[in-house]
Structures are given as C-alpha cells and as structure tokens.
Amino acid sequence: MAADRLDTQVVVVGAGPVGLMLAGELRLGGLDVVVLEKRHVHTDESRASTLHARTMEILDSRGLLIHFGTPPNETRGHFGGIPLDLTLPSPYPGQWKVPQTRTEAVLEEWALSLGADIRCGHELRALTQSRVGAGEGQYVQAEAAGRDGIVQVRGQYLVACDGEDSTVRRLIGADFPGHDARRELLRADVEGIGVPDRRFNRLPQGLAVAARRNDGVTRVMVHEFGSSARPRAEEAQFDEIATIWKRVTGEDISGGKPLWVNSFGDANRQLVSYRHGRILFAGDAAHRQMPIGGQALNLGLQDAFNLGWKLAATVAGRAGDGMLDTYHQERHAVGRRVLANIEAQARLLLGGREVEPVRTVLAELIAYTPVREHLAGMISGLDIRYDAGPGGHPLLGARLPHSVLLSGEGHLTTSQLLHPGRGILIDLSGGTGAPLRPYSGWSERVSLLAALPRAGSALDGTGCVLVRPDGHVAWAGPGTGTGTAGLRQALERWFGPPR
Ligand SMILES: Cc1cc2nc3c(=O)[nH]c(=O)nc-3n(C[C@H](O)[C@H](O)[C@H](O)COP(=O)(O)OP(=O)(O)OC[C@H]3O[C@@H](n4cnc5c(N)ncnc54)[C@H](O)[C@@H]3O)c2cc1C
Structure with missing residues (x-):
C-alpha cells in the first residue's frame, strides 16, 4: 500500500444489493475487495419487495436463505397486470415477499463475515484506467471523497454497481442506448386510509393498485391514461398522487399520512457492453428498467452471481482466455430479454383503451400451459440457459436442477x-x-x-x-x-x- 493510496484486487462501487452480493462472491473466490459506498447510513426506502424462484435458489446455494425466515410466498404473479401463475419445478416456486432492506442486510452481513472491506461515506468522483496493453501492473484507480478527504483506491478491476444513475457510466462515457421514461406510475405508502384493495384495476381513466399490509399501511399506485412522465428534479408529492387517485378511482385519500412517496417511469436502457477493459458493470448500472413484476433487483443479483466467480478466477490466474468476456455474453443477452418483456408489460399496463384487444388475446393465450410456463420461466429466471459449448445433453447450460x-x-x-x-x-x-x-x-x-x-x-x-x-x-x-x-x-x- 502506498502512503496515500489503498491497493486491492477488485474495487466495487456501490453497496446496494448487487455490490454486496458481488463482494461476497469475490471473497468466496479468495480476492481482496474494497467496496466504496457514498451513503453514510443504510437506506430505509421501500423499494423492491420480490424475490423470484431463481434468486431464492441462488441464495440457498450460498446457505443464505436461513437468514430470511419464511417470507410470504405467492404463486400468483402477473404479466402486464394479466394474472399469471408462476408455479414451476423449483424448491422455491412463485414470488417471495422480502423487503429490499432485509435482502441488503443479509448480504451485507454475509460479505462482511467473509472479509469484504466496505467503506461507507465514500463517493466515487474520478477514475483512471491504465493504458490497455501496458502489461504487468494494469489497474483501475478510483478517487473517492471520504470523511477525511480524498481517498485513492487502486484495483486490478473495478465493478460499477452504483445503480441507475451510475457515476462510473458517466465518467467513462459508456454507450447506454434506449429511451427515457415516457409514462410513469406514482406510488405512496399511506397510513390511515380505508380504500378497497385493487389488483391492477383498469378503470376508464387509468390504472389503480391498492394493497393494504398487515401493519395497516396501504401502498397505492396510480397512472392516468394518456398522461406523460414528468421530468422531476424532486420526488412526486403526495398531493399530486391524491389528486390523480381521486380522478381515476373517485376515492379521497388526501387525509392519509404518506410514509413514502415515489414515482417510476418506463425508461428502458441497456449498456452496449458490460465490460470496458478493466471496468465491468452489474445491476441497475448496466440496465435501466421499470420495476414491473419485481424483475430489476433479481436481474441485478443474478448479474453479480454470474460475474463473481469469473472475476475471482481471472484475477487469481485460474481462468482461461476469454472467461471474463463470457460475463457480457451471458448476462447482456439475459438482460436484453428481460428488458424486452418489461417493455411489453409497461405497454400492456400503462396503455389505455388501445391495448385492450392485445390484453384480451394475451389473457386467452396464458390459459394454455406452454404459454404460461414460457412466461413464468422468463419472469422467475428459471429458464436461463447459457451457451456452455458443444453437446446435446438437455441439462447443458441450464441450472442444475434441485435434487x-x-x-x-x-x-x-x-x-x-x-x-x-x-x-x-x-x-x-x-x-x-x-x-x-x-x-x-x-x-x-x-x-x-x-x-x-x-x-x-x-x-x-x-x-x-x-x-x-x-x-x-x-x-x-x-x-x-x-x-x-x-x-x-x-x-x-x-x-x-x-x-
Ligand atoms: C426509488 C426506487 C424504487 C424502486 N422500487 C422497486 C420496486 O418496487 N420493485 C423492484 O423490483 N425494484 C424496485 N426498484 C429497483 C431496485 O431497487 C433496484 O433494481 C436495485 O436496488 C438495484 O440494485 P443495485 O445494487 O444495482 O443498485 P442500487 O440499489 O441503486 O445501489 C447502488 C448503490 O451505489 C451507491 N452509489 C451511487 N453512486 C455512487 C458513487 N458515486 N460512489 C459510491 N457509491 C455510489 C448508492 O448509494 C447505492 O447504495 C426501485 C428503485 C428505486 C431507486
């Protein structure tokens, strides 16, 4: 370690769920890892609440499920608001309701117990990458603003897990094609209201969702048909949600106490490349999508799970040529497919009368077992099959079935x-x-x-x-x-x- 510099093998930017999962995997593979996280304290934001079957299997395959207790499980899911039974052969069929804060807490404890060096209050500000082909001593250097000033952290690789507004993506000018939000859903967790539960309720004026939790808090989500996503410098206000809720449902929720207010749009973007030399991207930093059907978090955790062992093997000299490139090849293809299904769902969900015929036909198709299984396999992540090379065995490239x-x-x-x-x-x-x-x-x-x-x-x-x-x-x-x-x-x- 130089006097003013910390040296490690891999620098991970962002201690969200994806960065934490990756840090644990890298430690399991025997690497030194420093995680830079700009937040000083944990977030208590109510974000993703769904873990799908493949993610549950992944957590199980690292012995982590025991820390989740027995989360509520529902086999009933949806595709663009059309009911879809997610049951498929797996020890964990369906969706499991786990607040993201809990998932992060479990992953953080695991990564720390394996020896990851997680530095909160360190915001990445600048990056330098050694010249390509410079031979020995190639590195990526991160400059972070910490409590006690600027810290330089140098690693052989750096992985950007810094979320949808990724600083790393911006700093290196990575190509991130797609589109910004065109339509949005407004949502709030509200105390003290008594509205009936609504499950993707399509009304003449818009879409309304209301779900009352056991603690008496109701999550409401609303979209007014024909409205556009607004550019927002700050989060949506509860007044705006209450007004739109009234227009769409006729119900008055303005007297409730909002605990959390948020809006999310149907932006859809994916990096052209998940690897830029010694810099890699995972999770929301690599792909931006509407969090429909709880796929965003699951997609990111599975990115980390795919990358961790490959990067560990590469740095430790246990990998063949091209191993690291298989991360982009495998996960970019999966991401593209998930983003396509999310885009289709966003249109089915937020479209007005014009999408009704498509919804009717799709609802009929979902009644057929192969269609239901196809969609459930895609959303649960259970149907992922990587190109594992030649051979015709039916298990090749698929996940090892539970036995x-x-x-x-x-x-x-x-x-x-x-x-x-x-x-x-x-x-x-x-x-x-x-x-x-x-x-x-x-x-x-x-x-x-x-x-x-x-x-x-x-x-x-x-x-x-x-x-x-x-x-x-x-x-x-x-x-x-x-x-x-x-x-x-x-x-x-x-x-x-x-x-
Ligand atoms: C408000 C909100 C609501 C959401 N709701 C849902 C939902 O209902 N359902 C669903 O499935 N998904 C939802 N999502 C998406 C889900 O939360 C994400 O897919 C998931 O968090 C992605 O994990 P990540 O680790 O890739 O990124 P993040 O969780 O965003 O973590 C990125 C981390 O990087 C840190 N960071 C950022 N910049 C820097 C920097 N320069 N230096 C150091 N650290 C940095 C951040 O502080 C953060 O801790 C929501 C996301 C948001 C933001």
Whole structure:
C-alpha cells in the first residue's frame, strides 16, 4: 500500500444489493475487495419487495436463505397486470415477499463475515484506467471523497454497481442506448386510509393498485391514461398522487399520512457492453428498467452471481482466455430479454383503451400451459440457459436442477454442494464406474463427488455432471471410462488450463 493510496484486487462501487452480493462472491473466490459506498447510513426506502424462484435458489446455494425466515410466498404473479401463475419445478416456486432492506442486510452481513472491506461515506468522483496493453501492473484507480478527504483506491478491476444513475457510466462515457421514461406510475405508502384493495384495476381513466399490509399501511399506485412522465428534479408529492387517485378511482385519500412517496417511469436502457477493459458493470448500472413484476433487483443479483466467480478466477490466474468476456455474453443477452418483456408489460399496463384487444388475446393465450410456463420461466429466471459449448445433453447450460443425492457423507442437496462457491464434478454412478481420468489436472480447482441421485429425480439417468460455481451445468454425459468426451474441454474452458 502506498502512503496515500489503498491497493486491492477488485474495487466495487456501490453497496446496494448487487455490490454486496458481488463482494461476497469475490471473497468466496479468495480476492481482496474494497467496496466504496457514498451513503453514510443504510437506506430505509421501500423499494423492491420480490424475490423470484431463481434468486431464492441462488441464495440457498450460498446457505443464505436461513437468514430470511419464511417470507410470504405467492404463486400468483402477473404479466402486464394479466394474472399469471408462476408455479414451476423449483424448491422455491412463485414470488417471495422480502423487503429490499432485509435482502441488503443479509448480504451485507454475509460479505462482511467473509472479509469484504466496505467503506461507507465514500463517493466515487474520478477514475483512471491504465493504458490497455501496458502489461504487468494494469489497474483501475478510483478517487473517492471520504470523511477525511480524498481517498485513492487502486484495483486490478473495478465493478460499477452504483445503480441507475451510475457515476462510473458517466465518467467513462459508456454507450447506454434506449429511451427515457415516457409514462410513469406514482406510488405512496399511506397510513390511515380505508380504500378497497385493487389488483391492477383498469378503470376508464387509468390504472389503480391498492394493497393494504398487515401493519395497516396501504401502498397505492396510480397512472392516468394518456398522461406523460414528468421530468422531476424532486420526488412526486403526495398531493399530486391524491389528486390523480381521486380522478381515476373517485376515492379521497388526501387525509392519509404518506410514509413514502415515489414515482417510476418506463425508461428502458441497456449498456452496449458490460465490460470496458478493466471496468465491468452489474445491476441497475448496466440496465435501466421499470420495476414491473419485481424483475430489476433479481436481474441485478443474478448479474453479480454470474460475474463473481469469473472475476475471482481471472484475477487469481485460474481462468482461461476469454472467461471474463463470457460475463457480457451471458448476462447482456439475459438482460436484453428481460428488458424486452418489461417493455411489453409497461405497454400492456400503462396503455389505455388501445391495448385492450392485445390484453384480451394475451389473457386467452396464458390459459394454455406452454404459454404460461414460457412466461413464468422468463419472469422467475428459471429458464436461463447459457451457451456452455458443444453437446446435446438437455441439462447443458441450464441450472442444475434441485435434487437430493446420497453420498458417502449421507444425504446432500445440490444446493448444499454449491455453498463453497467452487466448481464441482458429480459422478452420479456413486463411484462405481471407471475413474474420471480427464479430471485429475483440475483437482485443486474443482471438487469431485461420487453420489447417487434419488430414483425419479431430475438427475436420475445422467452419468456425470460438471457444474460451475453459479450452479449452471458446464458439461453432462454418461461419465466414467469412454463416456467423458468433451469433459476435458469443458474443464479447460471454465476452470483454466490443467495444473
Ligand atoms: C426509488 C426506487 C424504487 C424502486 N422500487 C422497486 C420496486 O418496487 N420493485 C423492484 O423490483 N425494484 C424496485 N426498484 C429497483 C431496485 O431497487 C433496484 O433494481 C436495485 O436496488 C438495484 O440494485 P443495485 O445494487 O444495482 O443498485 P442500487 O440499489 O441503486 O445501489 C447502488 C448503490 O451505489 C451507491 N452509489 C451511487 N453512486 C455512487 C458513487 N458515486 N460512489 C459510491 N457509491 C455510489 C448508492 O448509494 C447505492 O447504495 C426501485 C428503485 C428505486 C431507486
């Protein structure tokens, strides 16, 4: 460490949920990480409240779900306000109601327990990146304004998790195409009002939502058809919401006590590239979207989960060429698809009479099982399949389905196997087949488990699977002896050259 400079391996900008998740993953991968966060205290803003099935699986695969207790669960979701049953095969089907403040608290405690250095009250102001191709000693240097003046933090990589108004994006002038908000929803958490619950209630004048919580506070959301998003220097005022609520529903809520007032528009933008040399982007810093159906937070957490182990392996010299670029390839494609479904939902939700025929047809289509499953797979994140390379096995690229395995240590779930954040090769013959010879060069980086799947489970009938630290299947085959074609290539691709 130089006198006026802090050196680390990765600098993360932003201790929101995405930055915290990433910090934990990087520590799990053995890296030193400094997180710069401009806030001095935690936010108590009522933001995202939904965790979807894939996010729950991810949290489970790091042993974190225990800290969430038993959150309320609903299988009923929606697509643009049209009811949609989200049930799909997963240990956590449907949506789980967890306030974002709770998710952040759990992730922060986890990242700190793993040794992340989180510095609150440090606002990123400037960035320098060493010249591309400068060889040894390449770095990114962040300049942050802290309590005691300017702090320089230098890392081999910097990840921008600094939210929708990302300073990093602005400082490097990253291309962020898309459109600003055209329409908006106004919302407020209000105490002391007695209005009936409304679930995406389309009235002649507009859309109204009201949901009374157990603590007596009602969340109201309203959009007046035909109105445009206003440029706002400050948050919407409760008077404005009460006036529009009255025009749309006829109800008077002006006597209520607003606890939190907020507006959000249908802006839709995505970075052209999630990687700019040694600077990477994750979460809202990489994509801006309307928080419909609770997808924004889930998308960001899954970005972090995809990036963490890849960046850790790259910095530690355990990764092959191009590993880090697969982060952009995989997550940009997922983001593009989610942003498209959010854009479609925004139109269905905020459009006036002109969208009614489309809504009618879609409601009919959703009654068909394959349509329902397609939409539920997209919203829950359960249908994500990455390009894992050649091979025709149905599990290739998909998440490892939840199963119970019988190993020499007793019964284990597939989620438990992922707790250490390492790759794992599972010999599903229980170790009775010939040895998995290609594996020997990777034994330091990839765990090997001999186990038997439970009869009838999703892994029954598969001989052997190679699983990435993020739970996606990198290779699957008959296993043992001659049935290992492609395993060596998969090991090399995801875990670097053999030792
Ligand atoms: C007001 C509001 C309401 C929302 N409501 C919902 C909802 O109802 N449903 C839903 O699904 N999603 C909602 N979202 C979206 C959801 O909260 C985000 O998708 C989620 O927080 C993204 O996480 P993130 O970590 O990427 O960014 P953020 O949570 O925004 O975290 C970014 C962090 O970076 C810090 N930071 C920013 N600039 C700097 C800097 N220069 N230096 C250091 N630190 C910096 C910030 O202080 C912040 O802590 C809402 C978002 C907002 C802002």
